[in-house]
Amino acid sequence: MRRSLILLGIVVATAAVSAGIGSALAAADGRSLSAKDAALGAGVGITVGLVLACLAGLVVAVARARGIKLASPINDLNREDRLAVIDALRRPLKLDDPWLRSVADNEANRQVKVLRFVLSSLPIAAVGAVWQAAMGDSTMIRVVGVFQVLSFTLLITMFWVQWRRARRYLAISD
Structure with a gap:
């Protein structure tokens, strides 16, 4: 629902x-x-x-x-544990609790897989938006194309930063 x-x-x-x-x-x-x-x-x-x-x-x-599992394992955690895992993935930090560390490891592995898939797909769509912005017949089509290019650029940047954070966490957790 x-x-x-x-x-x-x-x-x-x-x-x-x-x-x-x-x-x-x-x-x-x-x-x-x-x-x-x-x-x-x-x-x-x-x-x-x-x-x-x-x-x-x-x-x-x-x-x-x-x-690839799209559902995050941290969704089932209570607020305090979820924030600890998210903070560990952002900074990256080693968690003291072994159970939370395993949840963070699973989440980081999931993020790397999902974001690799997403980051390999988004540039393909962005090329179409660049073409639309450059070759559009009317002002409206070009404006929408520019808006799409900006949106794809923002998404690719956000996902790339998140992917790098997950990889950094996995590097220190080994």
């Missing part, structure tokens, strides 16, 4: 962002946004949201087929 709500939120947020970008571009051109244009923007946003939801499902299916 929680995943469905998250995917629904993605679809609604994408529709809202698309409608907002459309109205901003229409205002920049000095014209008002008609109901037809707003409906078209919301429709495109919903379609993009559904495509993203399908891609998320595909990523989950491929990860499961490769034996």
Whole structure:
């Protein structure tokens, strides 16, 4: 149920962002946004949201087929232990408690596998966004392409930092 709500939120947020970008571009051109244009923007946003939801499902299916666990083992810990494990992975620190150390080791191994998979996939999608930003026919297509390039850059940077932290933790835990 929680995943469905998250995917629904993605679809609604994408529709809202698309409608907002459309109205901003229409205002920049000095014209008002008609109901037809707003409906078209919301429709495109919903379609993009559904495509993203399908891609998320595909990523989950491929990860499961490769034996990568997407669910984090630290989700089952109490708040204090979860924060200790997260802190150990960020800094990296050795944990005193052997059980928490094994949980942190499992989490670091999981992160390395998942993020290697994600980091090998995101640049492929980013190339399409760069192409869209450079070769778009209209201002709106180019603006959306630039927004996508910035988003992919931010995601790749965040995931790369997290991947390096997990690898650093594994290096000190051996």
